[in-house]
Amino acid sequence: MKTHTGQFNGSDLQIDETPWSYIEKTPVNGDSSDTIPEIIDRITHWQRIRNDFMRMQTAVHNKMCGIIRRVVDCGPNESPRILKELPHDTSTHGRVKLDNPFSDHILVELGAKEFKIPHWCIMHLFMFRDFHKESKARRKSYESLMESEVKKLPIWKWAEPVRGIGPLLLALLVGEVGNLSKYPNPAKVWKRFGVAVIEGERQGFGLKNNAPKALVHGYSPRRRSVLWQVGDVLIKSNRDGVYKKLYDERKIEEAKNPELKSKLHIHRRAQRYMEKRLLVDMWEAWNKLT
Numbered sequence: 001m002k003t004h005t006g007q008f009n010g011s012d013l014q015i016d017e018t019p020w021s022y023i024e025k026t027p028v029n030g031d032s033s034d035t036i037p038e039i040i041d042r043i044t045h046w047q048r049i050r051n052d053f054m055r056m057q058t059a060v061h062n063k064m065c066g067i068i069r070r071v072v073d074c075g076p077n078e079s080p081r082i083l084k085e086l087p088h089d090t091s092t093h094g095r096v097k098l099d100n101p102f103s104d105h106i107l108v109e110l111g112a113k114e115f116k117i118p119h120w121c122i123m124h125l126f127m128f129r130d131f132h133k134e135s136k137a138r139r140k141s142y143e144s145l146m147e148s149e150v151k152k153l154p155i156w157k158w159a160e161p162v163r164g165i166g167p168l169l170l171a172l173l174v175g176e177v178g179n180l181s182k183y184p185n186p187a188k189v190w191k192r193f194g195v196a197v198i199e200g201e202r203q204g205f206g207l208k209n210n211a212p213k214a215l216v217h218g219y220s221p222r223r224r225s226v227l228w229q230v231g232d233v234l235i236k237s238n239r240d241g242v243y244k245k246l247y248d249e250r251k252i253e254e255a256k257n258p259e260l261k262s263k264l265h266i267h268r269r270a271q272r273y274m275e276k277r278l279l280v281d282m283w284e285a286w287n288k289l290t
Contacts, residue, residue: 040179043149046142047175053139060132064125072115082108082115146171158285164237169230176223180286189279194224195272231275247274
């Protein structure tokens with residue numbers, strides 16, 4: 001049996017040798033002169049730019065919702081729905097049906113509620129819509145670059161057959177973790193992504209207003225979010241694959257714990273367990289293929 005330091009113990013997870021005979025070590029990109037560190041550096045750089053555009057999109061969307069709440073009396077959960085019902089550009093603005101021909105507003109109905117959005121507000125939102133669209137288009141362009149670049153790495157031969165792990169998700173992982181050859185064991189990778197156990201506690205727990213503890217934990221919500229996103233996609237897309245099976249089995253085991261009353265808590269623990277196994281497999285594959 002092979003074990004690694006971290007949360008797992010003998011009763012938890014057995015890590016078997018993976019059959020790598022079907023994967024041959026090949027040049028990074030055929031006759032390409034790019035080295036693995038150079039490819040990783042580009043992916044990491046584009047990942048950071050992508051994150052910038054993601055934050056722009058979120059900020060612009062929140063600003064548009066804030067404008068709607070300022071104009072009409074609605075709640076924070078209603079403003080995104082109202083925004084979705086409004087015309088998206090000037091070409092559709094003229095075709096929106098008004099509540100009467102002489103009105104100076106658009107009537108939006110959400111269930112039993114009606115909200116009157118002034119035309120000046122609609123026109124004001126067009127500028128933000130355009131900026132949001134541009135940010136999304138730029139983000140997509142960088143994601144395409146990341147996808148094409150990650151396929152040059154040997155680790156793509158491991159990820160490609162795994163249902164649910166496409167080139168973008170793999171690129172996101174690589175962009176956050178860097179060169180896995182620099183990590184002496186999977187436990188270091190766990191800590192990088194915020195799923196380690198530190199001093200008997202879940203990494204990231206109880207860090208508010210505790211700077212010394214936060215320094216020890218080195219927890220990054222952004223990196224944890226990337227791994228969570230990958231885990232969520234695997235649960236939905238891996239189907240009869242090894243990771244969905246691992247999640248289902250772990251979920252059954254967690255449900256036997258009388259201290260866990262919430263189904264959401266059971267789900268999150270099972271997903272976390274599956275994510276850690278994914279990182280172990282990725283670390284082993286990286287070091288076997290490079």
